[in-house]
Amino acid sequence: MIRALWLLAALAPINALTLYTPTSTVTVITITPTQAATGVQPAWTGHAAYDPTVLIPPAPPSPPVTKVDVAIPANPVGAGFRLSIPQQGNFLGFSIELSVATAVMGKNAGKLEPAFLNYMVNLKNRARAGPIIRVGGNTQDSSSMVLQPFADGDAVDKIKQGPKVTSTPIVSYSLDLLYMMANVTSLVGTDWFFGLPFNESTIKTHDAALVAKTAENVLGSKLRALSLGNEPDLYAGHQERNADYNLQAYLGEFSEVRNDVIKAMTRSDLLAGPSVCCSVEGFDIADVLGSGWLTTNAPYLSYVTIQRYPFNNCGVNGKVVDPQVIFSDYLSHTGPMGLTAMYLDASNAAQAVGKPIIMQEMNTASCGDFPGVSDSFGAALWMTDWTLQLAWANFSAALMHVGGQNVYYNPFTPPASAKTGNGWTTGSVYYSALVVAEALGSSNTSQVIDLFGSSNTSSLNPAYIIYEGGVAARAVLFNYVSDPSGASDYTAAINIAGSTADHVNVRYLRSHSIAEHNNITWAGQTLGPDFQGDGRLYGTVDTRTVPCSNGVCNVVVPAPSIALVFLTDTALSDSTPVPEAVATFRTTVVGHGSATVDPQALETSNGSKGGIIGTSGKKHNHSGAQRTPAGPLAALAAAVLLASML
Numbered sequence: 001m002i003r004a005l006w007l008l009a010a011l012a013p014i015n016a017l018t019l020y021t022p023t024s025t026v027t028v029i030t031i032t033p034t035q036a037a038t039g040v041q042p043a044w045t046g047h048a049a050y051d052p053t054v055l056i057p058p059a060p061p062s063p064p065v066t067k068v069d070v071a072i073p074a075n076p077v078g079a080g081f082r083l084s085i086p087q088q089g090n091f092l093g094f095s096i097e098l099s100v101a102t103a104v105m106g107k108n109a110g111k112l113e114p115a116f117l118n119y120m121v122n123l124k125n126r127a128r129a130g131p132i133i134r135v136g137g138n139t140q141d142s143s144s145m146v147l148q149p150f151a152d153g154d155a156v157d158k159i160k161q162g163p164k165v166t167s168t169p170i171v172s173y174s175l176d177l178l179y180m181m182a183n184v185t186s187l188v189g190t191d192w193f194f195g196l197p198f199n200e201s202t203i204k205t206h207d208a209a210l211v212a213k214t215a216e217n218v219l220g221s222k223l224r225a226l227s228l229g230n231e232p233d234l235y236a237g238h239q240e241r242n243a244d245y246n247l248q249a250y251l252g253e254f255s256e257v258r259n260d261v262i263k264a265m266t267r268s269d270l271l272a273g274p275s276v277c278c279s280v281e282g283f284d285i286a287d288v289l290g291s292g293w294l295t296t297n298a299p300y301l302s303y304v305t306i307q308r309y310p311f312n313n314c315g316v317n318g319k320v321v322d323p324q325v326i327f328s329d330y331l332s333h334t335g336p337m338g339l340t341a342m343y344l345d346a347s348n349a350a351q352a353v354g355k356p357i358i359m360q361e362m363n364t365a366s367c368g369d370f371p372g373v374s375d376s377f378g379a380a381l382w383m384t385d386w387t388l389q390l391a392w393a394n395f396s397a398a399l400m401h402v403g404g405q406n407v408y409y410n411p412f413t414p415p416a417s418a419k420t421g422n423g424w425t426t427g428s429v430y431y432s433a434l435v436v437a438e439a440l441g442s443s444n445t446s447q448v449i450d451l452f453g454s455s456n457t458s459s460l461n462p463a464y465i466i467y468e469g470g471v472a473a474r475a476v477l478f479n480y481v482s483d484p485s486g487a488s489d490y491t492a493a494i495n496i497a498g499s500t501a502d503h504v505n506v507r508y509l510r511s512h513s514i515a516e517h518n519n520i521t522w523a524g525q526t527l528g529p530d531f532q533g534d535g536r537l538y539g540t541v542d543t544r545t546v547p548c549s550n551g552v553c554n555v556v557v558p559a560p561s562i563a564l565v566f567l568t569d570t571a572l573s574d575s576t577p578v579p580e581a582v583a584t585f586r587t588t589v590v591g592h593g594s595a596t597v598d599p600q601a602l603e604t605s606n607g608s609k610g611g612i613i614g615t616s617g618k619k620h621n622h623s624g625a626q627r628t629p630a631g632p633l634a635a636l637a638a639a640v641l642l643a644s645m646l
């Protein structure tokens with residue numbers, strides 16, 4: 001049972017700060033799961049996050065691949081594979097743009113969003129470690145913390161834009177944002193990365209130092225790092241600094257703010273950077289690491305951070321990318337390999353100084369992404385593939401970005417407005433987090449190899465093997481081909497060297513089409529269609545048992561799908577929620593204003609600002625919500641059940 005206990009007793013007094021206790025009362029409005037699940041689906045409101053565009057899947061290869069040998073070495077290093085460092089099941093987490101933090105997590109510390117907590121608890125129950133969440137993004141650099149609550153009770157407020165459309169918006173948040181994060185941790189065990197403000201004036205005002213000290217006090221050991229600077233390689237291009245701002249200027253600025261921040265903190269090794277994103281000439285990760293930044297700052301760092309979106313939809317020079325044309329770029333192993341290869345040197349450099357490296361912000365494309373691409377089933381395969389590739393490459397976490405309703409790539413999006421029902425919209429990439437959590441499991445010893453280039457893998461049917469304690473525990477098999485006829489399903493002949501297993505167990509990530517948005521199941525369960533989610537998985541868990549003979553297990557991998565093959569019964573039980581852990585949070589009626597995000601925040605990489613139209617500014621309209629542990633799961637039986645596939 002998860003208990004709502006956050007002990008503020010541990011909170012040390014903060015000089016020059018007046019602490020306040022949020023006075024918000026908690027309103028319990030429970031509704032039955034049936035109501036939550038069968039809400040009337042409203043017409044599409046026009047926000048990107050709910051865009052129903054469905055693309056046409058690429059034609060299946062001819063002739064189809066129908067048989068693949070998957071040879072699993074007993075000693076992968078001896079067989080020439082590069083074996084990753086040990087990984088944890090919470091590897092794939094979330095990066096929440098600061099400006100939408102309350103729209104996603106809850107209005108304030110006393111009014112958390114039950115659906116958000118459910119999305120988190122699903123992962124915690126599989127990884128048996130709390131999800132990793134970063135709060136920050138483009139809006140962090142000019143953000144400011146205020147000590148008193150806002151009159152409307154919202155922990156984040158005042159998104160203002162300057163006179164120019166391109167002006168950096170300013171987000172203010174109250175201390176309550178940090179308390180809210182602490183409360184989320186008390187319920188679902190999350191660990192946090194938090195973005196400090198970083199600009200010329202924050203050195204003079206000591207704003208970053210004040211935030212750092214407060215975050216350290218409020219979040220304690222759950223604070224993994226404070227990120228200093230967000231995509232500094234784009235500061236000049238985004239007119240956030242002078243046009244001549246460069247790596248040298250950044251190095252000086254980083255040292256100055258760093259010194260100011262660590263003076264205020266108890267721990268001096270909680271910073272993270274450089275969070276560069278975009279391979280800007282002279283300011284790439286290789287340039288930063290080659291400049292001495294890493295060795296100089298290693299004593300102050302807990303993580304090295306990178307951010308990356310492989311494409312952008314910023315409409316550079318009025319050119320708009322046709323999503324149908326770019327779709328196939330997401331439907332193979334080639335993209336994830338290339339995206340990861342460019343960071344192998346950085347990963348090795350970080351490891352050499354004993355610092356973990358993470359992909360602090362990632363998603364399918366910046367500037368909101370492409371309709372029909374980022375919310376497709378194909379994106380779920382691609383996100384899983386890129387994540388496992390980063391795990392193989394010795395990253396320690398990858399965080400999917402959550403923007404507002406004007407982006408296509410959200411793993412989850414709150415309701416559009418009070419008028420359009422009370423349901424959340426689950427993005428296809430959320431399912432990737434479930435697959436990764438079960439693939440890496442809960443042992444904390446999972447080491448990853450990429451079989452690509454051996455066995456009969458190809459860019460359309462890549463495979464990873466996860467070892468635990470040196471023994472092959474799971475195989476992750478992809479089929480990127482979309483072919484509802486079944487002709488492109490393949491049979492993986494899994495051969496585990498030295499194994500005498502008489503069976504393996506299999507769970508599938510399934511949809512009938514690579515282009516589908518909603519009708520997606522993980523192990524037979526679904527989070528439901530647009531506007532109908534409450535963060536809970538509906539349906540019966542479907543785990544298939546496949547017999548093996550003479551050390552070979554034939555597992556069918558439908559087109560399209562991911563098959564997660566548990567090579568031992570322990571590997572299966574280590575990834576399966578234990579019954580008493582399955583507490584979820586009841587959905588209550590939550591009225592929402594728009595959770596739009598400012599244009600700047602969408603341009604996370606390589607933005608031409610002119611290309612973004614229309615955000616309506618932020619409106620708040622959240623009515624009370626309260627998380628309470630839910631009753632027996634049996635009560636969910638009446639919920640939406642999408643037929644289990646296969």
Ligand SMILES: *[C@@H]1O[C@H](CO)[C@@H](O)[C@H](O)[C@H]1NC(C)=O
Nearest residue numbers: 142143144197199201202207
């Ligand atoms: C710098 O950040 C502070 C908040 O910490 C903000 O008030 C100020 O406007 C920012 N300045 C610039 C130039 O972005």
Ligand SMILES: *[C@@H]1O[C@H](CO)[C@@H](O)[C@H](O)[C@H]1NC(C)=O
Nearest residue numbers: 004005006022109110179183
């Ligand atoms: C949330 O945090 C506040 C303190 O900031 C605390 O008083 C309150 O009890 C917490 N609520 C829950 C539900 O944990």
Ligand SMILES: *[C@@H]1O[C@H](CO)[C@@H](O)[C@H](O)[C@H]1NC(C)=O
Nearest residue numbers: 082083084085344392393394
């Ligand atoms: C990951 O780190 C391990 C341990 O240092 C190393 O053997 C392996 O080659 C690294 N993997 C890659 C892809 O660099």
Ligand SMILES: *[C@@H]1O[C@H](CO)[C@@H](O)[C@H](O)[C@H]1NC(C)=O
Nearest residue numbers: 418419591592620621622623
């Ligand atoms: C906020 O939502 C409530 C309940 O859905 C509605 O009655 C109220 O009029 C809304 N307020 C504003 C300011 O939109």
Ligand SMILES: *[C@@H]1O[C@H](CO)[C@@H](O)[C@H](O)[C@H]1NC(C)=O
Nearest residue numbers: 088127128129130442443444
């Ligand atoms: C794995 O690590 C998490 C902390 O990140 C810890 O809570 C958990 O107990 C560890 N699991 C095992 C099996 O050691």
Ligand SMILES: *[C@@H]1O[C@H](CO)[C@@H](O)[C@H](O)[C@H]1NC(C)=O
Nearest residue numbers: 068069070071454455456457
């Ligand atoms: C498939 O892989 C096996 C080894 O696992 C190898 O013997 C065979 O030649 C491969 N077939 C093709 C077509 O590459």
Ligand SMILES: *[C@@H]1O[C@H](CO)[C@@H](O)[C@H](O)[C@H]1NC(C)=O
Nearest residue numbers: 511512519642643644645646
């Ligand atoms: C969902 O997918 C299943 C299996 O492919 C199919 O039978 C069912 O008709 C689909 N449902 C919808 C609503 O598309």
Ligand SMILES: *[C@@H]1O[C@H](CO)[C@@H](O)[C@H](O)[C@H]1NC(C)=O
Nearest residue numbers: 234237278279280316606607
């Ligand atoms: C953004 O992308 C365009 C086209 O891909 C490129 O010409 C430009 O140099 C990039 N700008 C930055 C700042 O990365």
